[in-house]
Amino acid sequence: MSLRRSHILALIIAAIIGAWVLSGQIGNGDAEVVEVNENGEIIEPTESEETAARIPKVRAAIFHAESRNTEVVIRGRTEAVRSVQVRAETSGTIVELPVEKGSTVEKGEVICRLSLNARDARMAEAEALMRQRWLELDAAQKLAARGHRSETQAAASQAAYDAARAQVKQQEVELSHTRILAPFDGVLDARPVEVGDYLQVSQPCATIVDMDPFLVIGQVSETDVDKLQEGTLGVATLVTGETVEGRVRFISTTADPATRTFRVELEVPNPERKLRSGVTAEIRVPSAEVMAHRVPPSILGLDDAGTIGLRILDENNVVYFQRVQILADDPEGVWVTGLPTSVKLITVGQDFVVPGQTVDVTYEDEMGAAS
Numbered sequence: 001m002s003l004r005r006s007h008i009l010a011l012i013i014a015a016i017i018g019a020w021v022l023s024g025q026i027g028n029g030d031a032e033v034v035e036v037n038e039n040g041e042i043i044e045p046t047e048s049e050e051t052a053a054r055i056p057k058v059r060a061a062i063f064h065a066e067s068r069n070t071e072v073v074i075r076g077r078t079e080a081v082r083s084v085q086v087r088a089e090t091s092g093t094i095v096e097l098p099v100e101k102g103s104t105v106e107k108g109e110v111i112c113r114l115s116l117n118a119r120d121a122r123m124a125e126a127e128a129l130m131r132q133r134w135l136e137l138d139a140a141q142k143l144a145a146r147g148h149r150s151e152t153q154a155a156a157s158q159a160a161y162d163a164a165r166a167q168v169k170q171q172e173v174e175l176s177h178t179r180i181l182a183p184f185d186g187v188l189d190a191r192p193v194e195v196g197d198y199l200q201v202s203q204p205c206a207t208i209v210d211m212d213p214f215l216v217i218g219q220v221s222e223t224d225v226d227k228l229q230e231g232t233l234g235v236a237t238l239v240t241g242e243t244v245e246g247r248v249r250f251i252s253t254t255a256d257p258a259t260r261t262f263r264v265e266l267e268v269p270n271p272e273r274k275l276r277s278g279v280t281a282e283i284r285v286p287s288a289e290v291m292a293h294r295v296p297p298s299i300l301g302l303d304d305a306g307t308i309g310l311r312i313l314d315e316n317n318v319v320y321f322q323r324v325q326i327l328a329d330d331p332e333g334v335w336v337t338g339l340p341t342s343v344k345l346i347t348v349g350q351d352f353v354v355p356g357q358t359v360d361v362t363y364e365d366e367m368g369a370a371s
Contacts, residue, residue, distance in 0.1 A: 058349035065291040074283040076218025082210035088199040090177035105182040112180040112205035123171040130164035137161040214270040219261035227287040234285040294333040313344040
């Protein structure tokens, strides 16, 4: 019975040793890799081997900064320089609309004509009264010169004539308001009325849009607004694929209270009037020249505060986290600033090391080939 029990105990011990050997770990804290000889005896690792086993292995490359022209990218849309609703300054029935929607108009061209009604009769009456007052004034001045009229009577005749003349001018203005004119060269973009409609004072007759030049507008962030200057050349790419060039003509000095962004206007020529208002666009405006590194996006990481950065190595292969700012990206990588001119970056294994840790490094070149 005792022999049988000894066999069972030996089997259990052997199973435990086998599991221990296969796992390569010894309990109590950190795992340790062990080796056994052909007789099943454990080979104790040397001190140097234990130290090497605890040092993480990473791959790294030396990156050098390059000069790069930065640019501010702004999401925006196209917008006409001027878009005006032309409104009636007098009331009346529309008798003529000589310009169709979408047609070009010149400054001073009639776009809406109202009925005269009794305005022409009132004009004739005002002119007749003015002629009468002129005759009375002329007679009064001649009599006053001969001493047959007082100066007061002559002055009264002058005042009556001036009032009649003012009445004529008022009727002339009233008549001119029956002809609604285009305030500038442009395109008649909208016409909400038809012949026969009755227009009240201040009701719109048409909308005129100034098509050349045109604007591409956008909102720029607080961090980028100081990188822009009025007069700088810029390029806008429309959602249609069309590209237009122009100059920054306006940068707002006051932020939008809701978004904390600043309005930017890029003025672009539009002589053929092909651009349309409200089309989505991306504006790119060059800013300062800086030294930057192009790195693979896969090696970017975050620190405990959620700030983007990279894990770099010092001369002793100690890991540090360096915060960076992303400038732009292209098919070959991401451009970042905030690094030394030449820097050792961890390219493989960066997610398994922490700042302050010493690592075992295998170096690559910037193209990823081992050196």
